[in-house]
Amino acid sequence: MTSSRSTSSAYRGRFAPSPTGPLHFGSLVAAVGSYLEARSRHGKWFVRIENLDPLREVPGASDEILSMLDVLGMEWDGEVVYQNQRHTLYKAALTTLERQHFIYACTCSRKEIADSTIMGIDGPVYPGTCRGVSLHKGRPGAKRLRTDNQPIEFSDALQGRFRQRLDSAIGDFVLQRADGVFAYQLAVVVDDAEQGVTHVVRGEDLLNSTPRQIYLQQLLGYPIPSYLHLPVVVNASGEKLSKQTRAARINVSDPVRQLIKAIRFLGQRPPSELINENIASFWKWATENWKQEMIPRKTAEIC
Incomplete structure (x- = not known):
């Protein structure tokens, strides 16, 4: 309505x-x-x-x-x-990040990630196994975003100041799954901006x-x-x-x-x-x- x-x-x-x-x-x-x-x-x-x-x-x-x-x-x-x-909008945003070399392909299985000994706020932190592997066109796998450990800080209107270091708390996170489905984190950002x-x-x-x-x-x-x-x-x-x-x-x-x-x-x-x-x-x-x-x-x- x-x-x-x-x-x-x-x-x-x-x-x-x-x-x-x-x-x-x-x-x-x-x-x-x-x-x-x-x-x-x-x-x-x-x-x-x-x-x-x-x-x-x-x-x-x-x-x-x-x-x-x-x-x-x-x-x-x-x-x-x-x-x-x-999907066209999400693909365009992903392509922009790829051109900036923030994206890499990840072929790790869920079990390999779950076996990580590094724990973050949402469970095991991805250990960066595929981060050093060169991304080339057609390489299979999920598309991950490189993170760093610079603090991300913002003021929530209700919860107050909030601070997080992505590399240690989350790790490099997926923007597109291996089956082609775009991740919530990418889609919500593109949609809110658009x-x-x-x-x-x-x-x-x-x-x-x-x-x-x-x-x-x-x-x-x-x-x-x-x-x-x-x-x-x-x-x-x-x-x-x-x-x-x-x-x-x-x-x-x-x-x-x-x-x-x-x-x-x-x-x-x-x-x-x-x-x-x-x-x-x-x-x-x-x-x-x-x-x-x-x-x-x-x-x-x-x-």
Whole structure:
């Protein structure tokens, strides 16, 4: 559903779900947080479907997500972007990095990488086995990006100062898999730049990915957006809500109740009588009363 609302070009936000299933409460929180950050600033809000990997995509999930957003009264600007239609853009960015000699082919197996004794924030750090092998056209394997150990530092609007050294914390990371599928880290950077996104609001589980994206933005000469990482929702076992943890789909038969639950999770204090209002009245109150400073900084909370 495309918004006809007057918006400012100064703020450009987005919501970028993966079509691995319907919206659950965790994804609703991310959507609502990004939507209210944009609308409370009279900005634009875009929707992007992150369907890079066909093996992970659930048939019909993209349409179902969009339908659920529509029922929830969340109006997006412009056309919905689908990552599986943007391979030409990703290839062009990869080619730019190849010309700058930042890319090399890696033929290491998952087991060889898992056997690395160097541990980082996301598991074993790639030990650089293929880094010294000359890249030549047609060499098989994944395409990795050379990193260095210069600190990447930024200020998150909610989580505060964040600093990471890529070489020791992550290692050289993959931008295109051996089967040709482009990696999330490359695609999200290209998409944010191409769509002119100025503010990224998403779950705190992606905080560790941000330095990789800033590094790519610097190499590609892209502007660096402002970041705000929201607390994530976890289940009673402390697991992030996801398809893998069997998170229940949200009940859109009572959308206002679901939306009130989401903004309360984000620290807002809606009046009790708002539960009896319609969708338009809910969004009017939520937009006019949204307070970023009330969002809790804690990274997880039991739903």
